[in-house]
Amino acid sequence: MISSAPRVSSSRFSLLIVCLLYVLFQVSFDFMLVEEFITILKNFPKKHIATMILGFMLLISVSILGSKDFSNEEKISELTKPLKLLTLTDNTQIKIPLLEKEKLIKRNDSLFTILKELGVLQEDIIKLVNSNNSNLLSKIEVGDKIKILISEKGELNQLFYQDNIREGIRADKKENGFIIKKYKSDIEKVKVFKHVVIEDSMYMSGLRENVPDSVLMDLAYINGWDIDFTHDIRPGDTYSIIYEEIIIDGEKVIDGDILISEFNNRGKQFIAVRFDLDANTSEYFNPNGENVKKAFLRSPVKLSYISSKYNLKRRHPVLHTIRAHKGVDYAANKGSPVRATGDGTILFAQYNGGCGNEIKIKHSEDYVTRYCHLDRFGTRAKVGRKVKQGQTIGYVGSTGLATGPHLHYEFHVNGKHTDPLKVKFPNASPVEEKQAIAYERKSQNLLNELNNYKYLIDRGEVYGG
Ligand SMILES: [Zn+2]
Structure with missing residues (x-):
């Protein structure tokens, strides 16, 4: 005692x-x-x-x-x-707070085993299964999520079955059973503005300002036709972007698309505005309605460096005589894919003397590209076959007159050799006439929005990073 x-x-x-x-x-x-x-x-x-x-x-x-x-x-x-x-x-009738519990559906799980595991009273599980529309919950799939609100005694109050991030099925307790129905989450798109001053690379400087990775990838793609991000970037270059964040039920879920970007590179400004051509296709255009995409890629080999430029007075490395170098050499590992730099038709694909394994593509009446020293041809490299920009046509090698694996690339305009690094590439298709007014309005609005943000940043009224 x-x-x-x-x-x-x-x-x-x-x-x-x-x-x-x-x-x-x-x-x-x-x-x-x-x-x-x-x-x-x-x-x-x-x-x-x-x-x-x-x-x-x-x-x-x-x-x-x-x-x-x-x-x-x-x-x-x-x-x-x-x-x-x-x-x-x-x-005084205390309302006891409910516990939130959730479980990812695994193989061999059933609604019964999951609810049992989460601590729901057996009589409530039976009530749920016997409620109207319970068939909606009969097909649960591995990887989906079940979330419940439960009292400390195990009384089931609410159940959410997430089918995907946007919709699912919910069950709400009512007197002697449950009301089961489909639900849709609230989707909201929020615009985010970022202004970045480049210190080292476009990518690293962006990450430091919390620009999401996927947005930076898009930015590189959109501006990749005009700017070589490995060689052209200088400290002090800047970019401003407005991109979308997709919010579902108040939580950020996905980083969406860039709506507008303005890139200032070595004193030149590049603006790209996203425009929906139809329900499924969007492309980027400059304020004049020209496609930012060019009819030609800057480089036919992705991971490469330029080992020899276009030079009409070059000493040939094998022949040791002065011989014009009427193309650009891209040094890369043997077997690296060689891409068609523009849409076109294969004009030539076979071994040809000093050029070794050679491919020629006709892009239009005016443009032809030529690729030499290929180790082997790609499956698309058949005379008469159509190829798309970026498709692999062959692989880097050193066939013909070559000291090591590289691609010799030529650009012919109206039958004349032209320096592919200096030629101004034609743009891909511009905004169509019938959409011109809609585009004008859209690009003006986004430009105004971007300039307003930049103005506020200059005045220190908004955090741009
Ligand atoms: Zn060459």
């Missing part, structure tokens, strides 16, 4: 905490509906949710401890007072 005295007081103390916490919860719950509570839960940083769950578990454990003490110490008369307190709080 003596030893039990301190336990009595500790149980009274824990009861007091229970009551206090109950009152606190009650007050907060009077101000918010359960649904609001759920949204708050969803929007809460994970750390906070963990803290809340911890707090809640503490609350449960405290109350369990408290009640255990009572059953063990029934003879102690003093205990009647706190018991009364408990009854009092019971009468």
Whole structure:
């Protein structure tokens, strides 16, 4: 008995905490509906949710401890007072906060096993299965997610089955069963503005300003026809972009597309505006409506460096005589893919003296490209066959007169050799006449928006990074 005295007081103390916490919860719950509570839960940083769950578990454990003490110490008369307190709080109908639990569906899982595992009462699982529309929940798929809101006793209150990030099926408890129906998440697109001053590379400087990786890749692609990101970038070059973030139910899910980009490279400005040509195709155009995409790629070999430029007075490395070099040499590993630099038709594909394995592509009446020293031909390299820009036509080698593996690339305009590094490439198709007005409006709006952001940055009123 003596030893039990301190336990009595500790149980009274824990009861007091229970009551206090109950009152606190009650007050907060009077101000918010359960649904609001759920949204708050969803929007809460994970750390906070963990803290809340911890707090809640503490609350449960405290109350369990408290009640255990009572059953063990029934003879102690003093205990009647706190018991009364408990009854009092019971009468005021406490709303117990619900726990959120979720599980990723694995092989051999069924709705029954999952709910059982999450601690749902068997009678509630049966009620759910017997509710109208329960067939909607019969086809659960591996990799999808089931999320539930459950009371501490295991009473199922709400269930969400996420089919994909945008939609799913929900079940809400109603009297003696559940209402099961499909739901769609709220999708919102938010515009994000970034302004980056390049210190080293376009990519690294962008990452430092928290521009997402995928957006930087898009930026390199959009401007890749005008700017060589390996050789042309200088410290102090800048770029400003507006891109989209896709938000589902208040949470950022995907980094979307660049809507407009402005790149300032060595004093030259390149602006690209995204424009939907139809429901499935979008392309980028400059403010004049010209496609930023060129009819030709800058380089026929991706991972390469220029080992010899166009030079009409070059000493030939094998023949050691002055012989014009009427093309550009790209040094690359043997077997590197060689790309068609523009859409066209294969005009020639066979071994041809000093050029070795040679391919010629006719792009239009005006343009022909020539590729030499190929190790082997690609499957598309058949005379008369059409090829698309970027498709592999052969592989780098050193056939013919060559000291090592490289691609000798020529660009002919109207039958004349031209320096492929200096020639101004024609643009890909511009905005069509019938869409000109729509494009004009769209590009003007985005340009204004971009300039407004830049103006605010200059005045220090918005954080641009
Ligand atoms: Zn060459």
